[in-house]
Amino acid sequence: MASTMPAPLLYPSPSEAALKLQFLGKKIQDVPAPAAIIDLAVVNRNCRLMLETADQLEVAFRAHVKTHKTTQLARLQVGRDSRSVKLVSSTVSEIENLLPWLLECKAEEKEINVLHGIPITRSALPRLSAVARALGEGTVGLFVDHSAHIKLLDAAASDWPGQIPVWMNIDVGYHREGVGAHSAQLADVAYALAASKRTRLAGLYTHMGHSYNVSSPAEALEHLALELEGLEEGAIEFLKIAGARETKDANAQKVVLSIGATPTATAAQNLFDDTEGARKYRAIIEKINRSFAVELHAGVYPVMDMQQLATRARPAQSTVHPMRSLLSFADLGLRMLVEVASSYPDRGEKPEALIAAGSIVLGREPCKSYPGWGVVSPWPQPSGPHYDPEGTRTGWIVGRISQEHGVLAWEGPTEHVRRLEIGEKLLVWPNHACIAGVNVGWYLVVDSDTGDPETVVDVWVRWRGW
16 A cells, blocks of 8 residues: 655644744733633643543543644643553544654553544545554554445555454434444444454444533433443444454453543533432443443543533532532633724624634634624633623623634623723633634643743644644
């Protein structure tokens, strides 16, 4: 199989050293806008909480890297001292850019397991084969949901080390990738896998994307249970057709069932409350975990965003640890720095202002909890009034958006409107962090745990390409 040039060569990144020379030690206020600002303290807390949850539930955790596309945050997602590195990507570029760090992990004899999270395509296979050869047998897994995928791997995988670990996509209602538990297409894949000499089943995977529609911890947990039971149903059916069986031998290698989307994965953090519902859902996980190896996966949870806040998949405070914030504005780790370009206090019924940042900075994904494209934070004040969809609903939001232009609209009573000056810089919480970061080349990192949350302490370069 012919090799192709990897993304780091096709899409060269800017010099990290030069960026640090330019930005380290600068105050946010002195940084040119637009820019993406990450708070390391928030990201650390969110990553630790997810890993602690998986440990307490005795399940594995797989971190999705598509939101941030940086090695630095991927390290935090798996944990500094973890002996297991389980990741999933949306592009081949993400895996190729992870490779230098993954080779370090291999040298440290850590377990490496990386999934390419799109059903395999012919053009992606040569590059993924190169990564698999570098990392060794069993380290790179591929998604399938059609018998043609198995045939492609059988015909074109001569360069792959050993058997190819494949992950069957099961659709539990989101209707993106994957097939249903009782579909003829699932049966076709199972028969093709049973006949294949080059592939082996490593796990089954589902994405509960419609969990973004939940509005409470209880709803999120219901989706978590539906997701897990739907994936188990698909796994049993698939294994029955493929001639394999789920194992009850604790020492045997179990087939992995990977469930998640940030709302359902973070909802698992509610399972330690002493309630009937929490005990019920823990029992479901424990039961399925006896036959399969359950793992959670999620991606946007380290930084969160307005969409995640709208799901209320976790309460604002924990009943087990009352001082721990679980899902509030304090848990949003990404803010977009923007600059006021003009002001229109008398334009219409609401005061408006223009920022030099539109959809290519903030994204264009709506949020169900309010009619806008981003919420202006109280910064530069450390805290204070701002628009809260579940509170006063008073403050500046990004009310309209085009490519380079964002129109701020004041919501709520106007007698206490926050006056904005032309040239003033603002920090905006975006609706969807995965999209808001796409057009920035790097993140400027601050750390509110240091006592100086205004100073840039690091620069993380984002990966580019496909």
